[in-house]
Amino acid sequence: MPLAIRETQRRSGSGQSQSTGTKEVVIVGAGPYGLSSTAYLQDAGIDPYVIGKPMAFWKQSMPGRMLLRSRIEASNIAAPQKHLSLAAYQRTIGRKLQEPLPIEDFIAYGDWFQGQVAPNLDERQVSRIAFSDDSFEITFEDGEQIRSKRVILAVGIGLFSFRPEQFSSISRELAPHSSEVTDLSRCRGKRVAVLGTGQSALEYAALLHENGADVVILSRSSEIKFRPFAWRKHLFRQLTRGPLMGLSHRIIPPTDLGDIRTARKMANPDLFKRQAPEVQEQLIRACTRPIGAYWLAPRLQDVQIKTTVSVTNAEVSGPTLKLALTDGTNEEVDMVLLATGYKIDIARYKILDSSIRQRIEQTADGYPVLSMNLETSIPGLYLAGVVAEKALGPTLRFVTGTSNAGPRLAAAITGQPVCS
C-alpha cells in the first residue's frame, strides 16, 4: 500500500525539539545518496527525516580545486523531479558549467539540491542505531533519540579509508590518509611522498606540486597510466543531441564507466547481476584500477615518480619521516600522503549497534549482502552508496549510481514500482 507520510522536520541547529512518535523513514547521510533517496521518496509521497551534514565528505575530505573524474552527464544527483538535474541547476545559476567539473561547482549544486529537498535537515551526528520493539532507535551525539520503522544508511565511503600496516604507528600529522588532507597550502615548501597511483593519488600529487610542495609519487606499478580523452564517445554524443539523447544514452549509458563492451553491464544492475560472479568482480575491479584522467598527465610532467617500489618500513626521524623502499633506497620526507583508497568492511559501521551489525549477512570480503532493493538481512535497514557495489554494480561507487539506488529504495519502501 503506498504511504503518504509527512514528517515534521527538525530545523537544523535550531535546538528545537522535533515531533515525537515513530518516523516512517529516516535517512542518515546528506551526501549524493542521502539527498537523491530523499528526492525519490518525496516523489513517491513520503517525506523522510534526513540527518547529516550536506555534502560533508566533499567539503571536508577532498581537496579544493579538485576536478571531478566523472563527466557532467555522470554527475547528476539523480531525482525523478527534472528541476533537480545539473542541467536545471545550470539554468538556475545562468551559467554553463565547465567540463571537467570543478569540485566547488559540484558542492554548490549539492547544497542547492539539498535546499530543494531537505532544507531543514538535522545536521547532528548519529552515534548509535539499535533495534528494539519493532523499530530502529537512533541516538544522536547529544543523547536525544528518535525512532523509525525504516532506516536508509547513506554514510559514504569515508569510514572505509585504508591505511597500510607500515604506517600504523606513524602519526596522522606525518602520514595522513588522503581523505584527511584538504588544505594543501600547509605543504608548501615541504617534501611530500604520495603513495598510490589512482586518480586521487595523481590529482593530490598535481595539486601539491602546484601548491609549491616538492612531490615524489611512490607507485607499486611499473608505469603510471592515464585514460585517454574519449573522443569517439564525445563525437557520438555531439551527433545525437536533442531528441536523439534518449537513444544516445541507451547505446552508451551516461554513467561514464567502462567501454563499449562493458558500459551497459556496469550501468544496469539487472544486467550486472546476470553476469557470472567472476565477471561481476572484473567489472567492479575495472572501475577501481589505478588510472588517472587524461587532464592530469601534463600537470604531472615535472613531478618525480618512482615506479615498481613500495614502502617496507616507515620511521620517524626528528621532524621528518624516513621511508625504506623495496628497491633498497630511502626517501626522507616531511609528510607521506596515503592515497591508498578505501576497503569496504561492514565492521566499520560503528554506529550500528553490535547486535545489528552481527546480524547483517556478509560476503567473504566484508561487504553486506543486499537485496536488489538495497535491503540488508535486517528488514527495514537499507544501505546505499559504495557498500552496495556488489549488489547493484560499480555505479554505486560513484554519484551516477544514485539513479540506480533511489528508484529501488523508493520502490521497496512504498511497495510500488517507481519510475527512474
Ligand SMILES: Cc1cc2nc3c(=O)[nH]c(=O)nc-3n(C[C@H](O)[C@H](O)[C@H](O)COP(=O)(O)OP(=O)(O)OC[C@H]3O[C@@H](n4cnc5c(N)ncnc54)[C@H](O)[C@@H]3O)c2cc1C
Ligand atoms: C577523492 C575522491 C574523488 C571522487 N570523485 C568522484 C567523482 O568525480 N565523481 C563521482 O561520481 N564520484 C567521485 N567520488 C566518489 C564519491 O565520493 C561518492 O560517490 C559519493 O560521495 C558517495 O556519496 P554518499 O552519499 O554515499 O556519501 P558521502 O558523500 O560521503 O556523504 C556521507 C554523508 O553521511 C553523513 N554522515 C556520515 N556519518 C554520519 C553519522 N554518524 N551521523 C550523521 N551523518 C553522518 C555525512 O555528514 C554526509 O552527509 C570520489 C571519491 C573520492 C574519495
